[in-house]
Amino acid sequence: MSDGKRRADIRAGIRVKIVLKKDQRSGRLTEGVVKDILTNSPTHPHGIKVRLTDGQVGRVQEIC
Numbered sequence: 383m384s385d386g387k388r389r390a391d392i393r394a395g396i397r398v399k400i401v402l403k404k405d406q407r408s409g410r411l412t413e414g415v416v417k418d419i420l421t422n423s424p425t426h427p428h429g430i431k432v433r434l435t436d437g438q439v440g441r442v443q444e445i446c
Contacts, residue, residue, distance in 0.1 A: 386429045386442025392419055400432060400440030411443055 384391040386398065399411040414434035421430045429441030 384445045386445055387425055387427065389419065389421060389424050389426075389430050391445060392416060392430050392432065392442060394418065397446040398432065398434075398442045399444045399446060400434065400438070401429070401443050402438060402440040405440075412438060412440060413446065414438065416442075 386392065394416050396416050397413065398416055399413050401409060402412055414436055416432045417435045418433040419430060420432060420439065429443055431439065431441050433439050
């Protein structure tokens with residue numbers, strides 16, 4: 383299981399847990415399937431930003 387900080391670990395179609403912008407304070411995670419990767423850099427300290435198949439956008443906290 384990876385923590386979602388490396389872009390190379392993430393690709394469309396995999397199941398991840400993300401933190402949405404509105405949940406950053408509470409740390410509540412939302413599970414879903416990656417549709418698009420929105421972060422261009424190879425790594426990000428807060429997690430790679432992705433769009434899920436349901437349209438929600440957040441930063442990957444863990445890969446399921």
